[in-house]
Amino acid sequence: MSQSSCSSLQIETFTSPEAFTDLEAEWRALMARSAHAHPFYDPAWHAAWWRNFGAGELRVYTLRDESGALAGVAPFVLSEGGRLRLTGGDDLSDYLDIVAADGAHLACWRAVLAGFEEPDAPDWRELSLRGIPETSPTIAAVEELTGGAASVSEEEVCPVIALPDSWDEYTGMLAPRDERDLRRKIRKANMEAGLAYERTESADALAADLEDFIALHALSQPEKADFWNADRRTFFADVTRAMLGLGCLDLSIMRVDGHPVAANLSFDYGDRIYLYNSGFDPVEHELSAGLVLLAHNVDEAIRAGRASFDMLRGDEAYKYRFGASDERVMRVRLERSAR
Secondary structure (H helix, E strand, O other): OEEEEEOOEEEEEEOOOOHHHHOHHHHHHHHHOOOOOOHHHOHHHHHHHHHHHOOOEEEEEEEEOOOOOEEEEEEEEEEOOOEEEEOOOOOOOOOOOOEEOOOOHHHHHHHHHHHOOOOOOOOOOEEEEEEEEOOOHHHHHHHHHOOOOOEEEEEEEEEEEEOOOOHHHHHHHOOHHHHHHHHHHHHHHHOOOOEEEEEOOOHHHHHHHHHHHHHHHHHHOHHHHHHOOHHHHHHHHHHHHHHHHHOOEEEEEEEEOOEEEEEEEEEEEOOEEEEEEEEEOHHHHHHOHHHHHHHHHHHHHHHOOOOEEEOOOOOOHHHHHOOOEEEEEEEEEEEHHHO
């Protein structure tokens, strides 16, 4: 661990993955003070990612104000070739960013960028930020602090449903044809004998439920057969266990006579549901299990008073039939020679 002072914030640098657990309580308290936090920013997520995929030089920066209170956390990894990026996995985290208290992003980035030029800084050549939500203050902060040298471009979209107060209001938002089709599929599914919706409630049930989810995901997306290697299985087990303990896991399974036919892995964080991944049994195509379970989850989110249902990355057509509108995620890139 090293320590220095930049701008009005004091920086500490941690190079051991124990930082993810040592800072856990403060880190989560900081997330609670930020309107820009997402579940992918949780320290347990980053710890699980590092255990299973971490390679390179780890640099976790903490930014504290004069009172010693944590104002920001910025976890980076330096890869071979000098590429500096946020931990958490570009391909596994739909959103990535530093964690900063509301109003502190500019000061945190000022301190971090200054820290990158300190004598003990990593030998970086390119700062590559991916998955930055377009609403994050990070984008304006980096552009301002680099004098426009950083390039910002759209990376992908996350379709998000703005949830009203009731199911009838929600379906009234849909295109008439989509509403009729959805209601018809729900009625048909509900006539199926033995139909049940289940949610993972305990650590004892998690392992079996996660295996059902993995099997359904692989069945519904055979082109991704190689996705479920040993490292990803362990990562998902680690993350779902942590999220269950935090009360954020929403792993729901639709069964017919006890047989799993569809599953959605979501996170319930703040006032938003994040649909992380899903799967269904193609053999049960007449049941429209995947769509019916999704509708059930949207209805549950409305009943729980959530403000939005985030379907995360990808512009698949079905997301828009559910009334989603695009929110963008951005890529920010800065070459060291450009500063």
